[in-house]
Amino acid sequence: MFPRLSTALCVSLATLALTSLAAPALAQMGPPPPGGMMSMGHMLPPSPDMEKAMAEHKAQMAKDMHTILRLRPDQEQAWLTFENAMTPPPPPTTMPDRPPVAGGALQHLDMMDKHMAAMAARHAKMETAVRTFYATLSSDQQQVFDALVRLRGMPGRHGPAGEDGPRGMMKGHR
Helix, strand or coil: CCCCCCHHHHHHHHHHHHHHHHHHHHHHCCCCCCCCCEECCEECCCCHHHHHHHHHHHHHHHHHHHHHHCCCHHHHHHHHHHHHHHCCCCCCCCCCCCCCCCCCHHHHHHHHHHHHHHHHHHHHHHHHHHHHHHHHCCHHHHHHHHHHHHHHCCCCCCCCCCCCCHHHHHHHCC
């Protein structure tokens, strides 16, 4: 008769068995495609081809926005300011070797305060750009812009268009 095994031992044995079954499949897998790869949980810089494709996509989106909104030459400077403010900052090129805060709780709070101040400054820049650009639009253009924001979020914004982003800034525009 077999002795009763503890739950932890059963889980460990099951994990070991599954790992040994998966090892040959993992060994046969090739490397992931270049550009935008993950390494140790961090995003690697995009490949030159991916950078080119992203730049072309951004240019096409700008061209499409000009067409959809029927932007006039006198609105171009406000558009450029808006577009630049909506561009996300570049990701860090290097990751620190150790945690950024080696000290205690107060140093950690100072670092968090610094980060929050930088985020607030970016938010203020985006809000100013949205309000300035929106003010240059005619009422017809504003209606189109509002519809675009409702349909897909703020142009130039990546990820879900949540209420915490530029879309949320448009609530009090009327």
